[in-house]
Amino acid sequence: MNTPRVVIVHRRTEYDELLATHGTRGQAAFFLRTRGRDIAELEERNRLTRKAIETATAAIPVDWRRGSVERTDVARFLFAPDDVIVIVGQDGLVANVAKYLQGQPVIGIDPEPGRNAGVLVTHPARDLGELLRATDHVSERTMVQADLDDGQHLLALNEIFIGHRSHQTARYELRPPGARAESQASSGVLVSTGTGATGWCRSVALERASRLRLPAPHEPRLVWFVREAWPSPTTGTTLVEGELTGNSLELTVKSDQLVAFGDGIETDSLTLTWGQTLRVGIADRALRLVG
Structure with a gap:
């Protein structure tokens, strides 16, 4: 065995990265001094x-x-x-x-x-x-998963964001579990775990004075928020927040291209094209933290 x-x-x-960029400690120190920082800290x-x-x-x-x-x-x-x-x-x-x-x-x-x-x-x-x-002796932290209809998927510990790559208006059709679909134009959709509920998700909830109870890190529940939904003759603003337990939030793309990324890492993303459907829900695995 x-x-x-x-x-x-x-x-x-950060010290290693500066040396790799500037070559020597002296050059790195000079670079930092021009920005009001001391290399001794690094x-x-x-x-x-x-x-x-x-x-x-x-x-x-x-x-x-x-x-x-x-x-x-x-x-x-x-x-x-x-x-x-x-x-x-x-x-x-x-x-x-x-x-x-x-x-x-x-x-x-x-x-x-x-x-x-x-x-x-x-x-x-x-x-x-x-x-x-x-x-x-581990504690399990819920993760969030996004599945695209072409078989691609994305996992995250904190949250998954769906929106326009350059943060312009994203257009899509949103269908929460048990609700009718609504066409929307917004700054994007955020789906968060309890771990992520202390960060980006919490700032959105506080800004809009949401009464939605945010999940605990180990709770098998997610919350979702639509950021800055825009009302128009063809887009609505009635579905802007909710929770997910056993079901998924569905989003069908109505833009030329959107992206989905997790935990703020935009370089590791899914590209969503017109007509594709993304389903976001609780992941089938969890982070197992010791102690």
């Missing part, structure tokens, strides 16, 4: 991240297998079913990685306690050894 494999996922720090944050990765790596039992992958390579990395995923970084990195997993336990390590929100990266690196012995 194979021993477990721990895969540490991280991303390049060096310290880089040191903390490297220390967290080193501490986490040292906590892996010597007889366990191990691997490491940088964020830009995650899409090409082959995760095994019995892997334990250790993510060192900000909360957003967990969201970026979640859609590539198939139920593997995830441990979020915060390299900069007090700087990150710590919603998904909830543990210090020094606790990893104990956490690796408790990977059966």
Whole structure:
């Protein structure tokens, strides 16, 4: 029987990216000074991240297998079913990685306690050894999935946005579960999980003083909002928010081209053309967080 494999996922720090762009520390420091920043701050944050990765790596039992992958390579990395995923970084990195997993336990390590929100990266690196012995104790966070009628699909941990690529007016027909369809023109549609309900979704709900109860992170329920629906002789504004449990929200495209993307990553999107139908609902998998 194979021993477990721990895969540490991280991303390049801002300091590393600056060195890659400017070549030397001196040039990077000069660039930052022209923008009122001090390179010492970035060096310290880089040191903390490297220390967290080193501490986490040292906590892996010597007889366990191990691997490491940088964020830009995650899409090409082959995760095994019995892997334990250790993510060192900000909360957003967990969201970026979640859609590539198939139920593997995830441990979020915060390299900069007090700087990150710590919603998904909830543990210090020094606790990893104990956490690796408790990977059966997980909490599941609901994810959202969009399925296009040509077989393409998209997963997200926080939210999925459907709209125009350049944020111009999007035209479509919207059909919530159990309701009639309505033709709309708007700034787009946002479908959020409970994890995403603390971010973009919450700002929309607060702005319009919505009375819709936002879901908790582990709750198998989604909420959706139409942003800035525009009334006209051919478009309505009666269907602007709601919730999803077992059914899907359907959207049929009435524009030349729309896009759907998850967790704010516009580079990883579905392209929707005239007449295509997208269905958005609770995903058939969840993020399994340890601790």
